[in-house]
Amino acid sequence: MESQSNYQMKAVNGDFGYVLEDVPHLTDYIADLPTYPNPLRSNSAYSVVKQYFVHVDDSVPQKIVVHRDTPRGVHFRRAGPRQKVYFSSDEVQACIVTCGGLCPGINTVIREIVHSLDYMYGVKDVLGIDGGFRGFYSKNTVTLTPKTTNDIHKRGGTILGTSRGGHDTMKIVDSIQDRGINQVYIIGGDGTQKGAAVIYEEIRRRNLKVAVAGIPKTIDNDIPVIDKSFGFDTAVEEAQRAINAAHVEAQSAENGIGVVKLMGRYSGYIAMYATLASRDVDCCLIPESPFYLKGKGGLFEYTEKKLKENGHMVIVIAEGAGQELLAAECQNAKNEQDASGNKLLEDVGFWLSERIKGHFAKLQKMPITLKYIDPTYMIRAIPSNASDNVNCTLLAQSAVHGAMAGYTGFTVGLVNGRHTYIPFNRINERRNKVVITDRMWARLLSSTSQPSFLGPKDAEKAETEQVPLTPMVDDGENHEGEKTGN
Ligand SMILES: Nc1ncnc2c1ncn2[C@@H]1O[C@H](COP(=O)(O)OP(=O)(O)O)[C@@H](O)[C@H]1O
Numbered sequence: 001m002e003s004q005s006n007y008q009m010k011a012v013n014g015d016f017g018y019v020l021e022d023v024p025h026l027t028d029y030i031a032d033l034p035t036y037p038n039p040l041r042s043n044s045a046y047s048v049v050k051q052y053f054v055h056v057d058d059s060v061p062q063k064i065v066v067h068r069d070t071p072r073g074v075h076f077r078r079a080g081p082r083q084k085v086y087f088s089s090d091e092v093q094a095c096i097v098t099c100g101g102l103c104p105g106i107n108t109v110i111r112e113i114v115h116s117l118d119y120m121y122g123v124k125d126v127l128g129i130d131g132g133f134r135g136f137y138s139k140n141t142v143t144l145t146p147k148t149t150n151d152i153h154k155r156g157g158t159i160l161g162t163s164r165g166g167h168d169t170m171k172i173v174d175s176i177q178d179r180g181i182n183q184v185y186i187i188g189g190d191g192t193q194k195g196a197a198v199i200y201e202e203i204r205r206r207n208l209k210v211a212v213a214g215i216p217k218t219i220d221n222d223i224p225v226i227d228k229s230f231g232f233d234t235a236v237e238e239a240q241r242a243i244n245a246a247h248v249e250a251q252s253a254e255n256g257i258g259v260v261k262l263m264g265r266y267s268g269y270i271a272m273y274a275t276l277a278s279r280d281v282d283c284c285l286i287p288e289s290p291f292y293l294k295g296k297g298g299l300f301e302y303t304e305k306k307l308k309e310n311g312h313m314v315i316v317i318a319e320g321a322g323q324e325l326l327a328a329e330c331q332n333a334k335n336e337q338d339a340s341g342n343k344l345l346e347d348v349g350f351w352l353s354e355r356i357k358g359h360f361a362k363l364q365k366m367p368i369t370l371k372y373i374d375p376t377y378m379i380r381a382i383p384s385n386a387s388d389n390v391n392c393t394l395l396a397q398s399a400v401h402g403a404m405a406g407y408t409g410f411t412v413g414l415v416n417g418r419h420t421y422i423p424f425n426r427i428n429e430r431r432n433k434v435v436i437t438d439r440m441w442a443r444l445l446s447s448t449s450q451p452s453f454l455g456p457k458d459a460e461k462a463e464t465e466q467v468p469l470t471p472m473v474d475d476g477e478n479h480e481g482e483k484t485g486n
Pocket residue numbers: 099100101132133134163164165166167188189190191192193194195196198217218339340342
C-alpha cells in the first residue's frame with residue numbers, strides 16, 4: 001500500500017482501487033509517544049464482548065451500491081475502541097465546546113462524552129467551554145462531571161451555551177495550551193467543523209499532543225459524507241405538529257391554505273422529509289428547486305387547482321427557498337450576514353403568504369383563508385427523541401474512542417450505518433444538498449403531485465448539462481446528495 005499525507009488527510013491506496021481516506025494520528029507528528037493498554041479490557045461490561053476492539057485495518061466503504069467490476073473505492077476508518085490508547089487516564093484534560101445554531105441532542109452528546117470518558121477510560125477532568133469558540137479566550141470554563149451532566153439529555157439547547165462568530169484560531173489554541181487541554185471535542189455544524197480544522201492545523205504546527213475531534217451538529221442535515229446528522233429525525237418529527245396544525249386550519253375553512261415555514265438555509269432536507277412523512281402537504285418548496293408564482297405551471301395556478309379539487313391546501317416552504325424571487329421584488333432587501341458569515345434571510349414564508357393572498361384578492365371569485373405558521377425555533381429547541389438519543393450516544397462514544405486512540409483532526413460520522421472517522425477536509429469541501437434530479441425528490445413530487453417548476457429554460461439547462469430529469473434506469477450512482485434516501 002502507498003500512502004501520501006498532508007495535514008488533513010492520509011490517502012492510503014490498496015488493491016483493486018481501494019482507497020482509505022485516513023485521518024491524522026498524533027504519531028504523524030510526535031515521535032515516541034507511549035501507549036497504554038485500553039482500560040476497557042478490564043471493564044466488566046465490555047470484556048465479555050467478542051471482538052469489542054476494532055481491528056486496526058477495519059474500514060467502511062463510502063459507496064455501498066456497487067457493480068461486479070466496480071473498483072473498491074473510497075473508505076473511511078472504522079470508529080471504535082482500540083487495543084492501545086495514547087493517553088493514560090490521569091493525563092487527560094478534555095474540553096467540550098458547542099458552536100452555531102441549536103439542534104436537538106447537543107446535551108446528549110455532551111453528557112455521553114463526559115460519561116464515556118469517565119466510565120470507559122477513567123478520565124475525570126472534563127471542562128466545558130462557555131458560549132462557543134469565543135468562550136476559549138473570553139470566559140471561564142465549567143467543570144463537567146457525570147453527576148452534573150446526568151439528566152441534561154432531557155433538556156433542549158446546550159448547557160454550555162453557543163454562539164456564532166468569534167473564531168480566533170491563535171487565541172483559541174493559546175487557551176488550549178495554557179489550560180493544559182489535550183483532548184478537544186467540538187460539537188457544531190459546517191462552520192464549526194471548518195473552525196475545528198484550522199484549530200487542529202495550528203495545534204499540529206505547534207507540535208502539541210492534543211487530539212481534536214469534531215461531532216457534526218446540524219439540523220439542516222447539510223454535512224456531506226455522513227448518512228444523517230443527529231437531531232434531524234427529531235426535527236422532522238416535531239415539524240409534523242406544525243404541518244398538522246396547518247392542515248387542520250386549512251381543512252376547517254372554505255378555501256383554506258396553511259403555509260408552514262421550516263428551517264433550511266441552503267438545503268431543504270427538513271422540508272422534504274417532513275413533507276414525505278406527513279402526506280398532508282400539497283406543495284414543498286426548497287432552496288434547491290427554484291419555483292415561480294405566475295403563469296402556466298406556476299404556484300398560483302397549482303394553488304387554484306388544489307383549492308378547486310380539495311377545498312384546502314398545505315404548503316411547506318424551507319426558509320432558504322425563493323430568496324431570489326423575494327430579492328427581485330423587494331428593493332430594500334438587505335444583503336446581510338450573521339457573525340459567522342451565513343447569509344441572513346428574508347422571511348420567505350410571510351412573503352409567500354402575502355403574495356398568495358394578493359393573488360386571490362385580485363381574482364375576486366375565490367376568497368381564501370390563509371394561516372401562516374412559523375415553528376422554526378420550536379423545532380430546534382426541543383430535546384432529542386429516543387432514536388436521536390441513541391445516535392448521539394454512539395457518536396459521542398466513537399469520538400472518545402478515537403481521541404483516546406490518538407486519532408486527531410477527524411469528524412465522527414455514520415457512513416452507511418457504521419461509525420467512522422472522517423478527515424475534516426472531506427466534511428468541509430462542500431455542503432450536502434437535495435439533488436432535484438435524484439430519486440428522493442422524484443418521490444416527493446409524486447407524493448404531493450406538485451409541479452416540478454422546471455420551466456423551459458431549466459429543462460434546456462438540464463439538457464445541456466446532460467442531467468436526466470427523470471432517470472428511467474438505475475444509473476448505479478450512489479449520489480451523495482441523497483444520503484438519507486436511496
Ligand atoms: N471558515 C471558517 N473558519 C473558521 N471558523 C469558522 C468558519 N466558519 C464558521 N466558523 C466558526 O464556527 C462557529 C459556528 O459557525 P456557524 O456557521 O455559526 O454554525 P455551524 O457550525 O452550525 O454551521 C462560529 O464560531 C464561526 O466563527
